[in-house]
Amino acid sequence: MTFDKGLRIRVERLLAGAHHARDLDELFLALRQRSFGAKLVREIGDFSAHRQERDQGIACKSIQNFALLMGFSWRRDTARREGLPIPGDIDDFLSTSLAALEMDHDDNLRATLRMPRGQVVKLLRSAHRKIVDVRDGQPVFSEELSPKERAVCDRYFFAVPLQWAFDEDNLVGDLATCLVKNRLICDEELEILKTRGQEIAVFAMDRMHLSSVPxxxxxxxxxxxxxxxxxxxxxxxxxxxxxxxxxxxxxxxxxxxxxxxxxxxxxxxxxxxxxxxxxxxxxxxxxxxxxxxxxxxxx
Incomplete structure (x- = not known):
């Protein structure tokens, strides 16, 4: 196989467990421009590239989405417990549902909605345009939703899933995809890469610098x-x-x-x-x- 020799050396050190944080920094920095759609690799590469921004407390999109959803759930649940009117803004439903969608696994989409992500986005926006009011924390629509609109609303408007898609398996899977497509690892080495998952996840957590998210x-x-x-x-x-x-x-x-x-x-x-x-x-x-x-x- 052909590969970047410098990056290949860093991959070999990672597989051998003899790597340093700088090796992972260089890998993610290089792969962010050659990520082949693996957004987790791209985001961590961005954080490695923008160390100054990271130290100033700028959080990646995944963390922002999670904080948005937790804040949304907290406001609603607090109101329910205290017997207060449940807060709801028409725009909240679109922003939180799109955040939940971004965090949802592709496997979940295929298993539950059986439609591509782009179509789900269009249906959420279409349903959002039909909201005319919010009563008791739930949207009121100007007209009946189509079956597909109802399906995506049931999943994202009415029961926002706080599912964290940024886990160790996803991260290692995305990294493996990038390494294979960039010819930096062979198939026989992929199982070894999985054994380094926790170390890679710890590195990613550090680079994301989560303390910035309120x-x-x-x-x-x-x-x-x-x-x-x-x-x-x-x-x-x-x-x-x-x-x-x-x-x-x-x-x-x-x-x-x-x-x-x-x-x-x-x-x-x-x-x-x-x-x-x-x-x-x-x-x-x-x-x-x-x-x-x-x-x-x-x-």
Whole structure:
């Protein structure tokens, strides 16, 4: 195979586990212009390229989408709990549904809607144009939606899925695609690349510099975590009450999502939890699932 010799050396070091952060920086920087549609590789390459912007707190599109959806859900759920009118702006439905769509896996689209992403966008925009009012947090349409419009609205307008598509498997898969298409790796080496997934994910998390994204202050997230055990699939439901109004809450939450593939179900008030969970430093570090299957906060 033909390849860029300098980049190939960095790939070899990565496969051997002898790489440095600079090796991954150079790989993502080079591949951002040759990503073949792999947006995760392109975004991390952008962050490596714009270090100064990253240090100033500019977040990538994926993180912005996630923060937008969490804020949207928090406002609505808080109103429901306190018996207040559920807030809703006509434009909110389009912005949040498009954000949810961007975060949704292509496999999910094929399995649920059976239509290409571009068609889903057109249908969401078409349905949005028919909204004339918002009552009790739900859109009111000027006319009946078509069956396809109804299908995409049921998935994105009425039940916004906070599914985090930026997980380790997606990232390694996109990187593998780029390396193969750029002739920087051979098929026999792809399984070795998968074993480096956690190291690549940690690098990506650092480059995304998540602490720039504002999350709703004074809230606590309840996370329901699904985990695949060594002896088969098993859903593990854990309530993790996490204050998000402290030092670097979004780094904490996003690292949690990366490691456990969990999703945010709803928000709770932090009065009874914040004082107990907030360490003296004001920063919560990443979490893991320990051997007993419990959520362990590493502080």
């Amino acid at each position: 999350l709703p202050g004074g809230t606590v997230a309840t996370l329901h975590i699904g985990r695949e055990w060594a002896d088969g699939d098993e859903n593990l439901s854990i309530n993790a009450h996490i204050p998000v109004d402290i030092g670097r809450p979004n780094v904490f939450l996003m690292t949690l999502l990366f490691k456990t593939r969990c999703r945010v179900e709803h928000w709770l008030e932090p009065r009874e939890f914040a004082e107990a969970l907030q360490p003296a430093s004001g920063i919560i570090e990443p979490v893991e699932i320990n051997a007993a299957g419990k959520l362990q906060v590493l502080v």
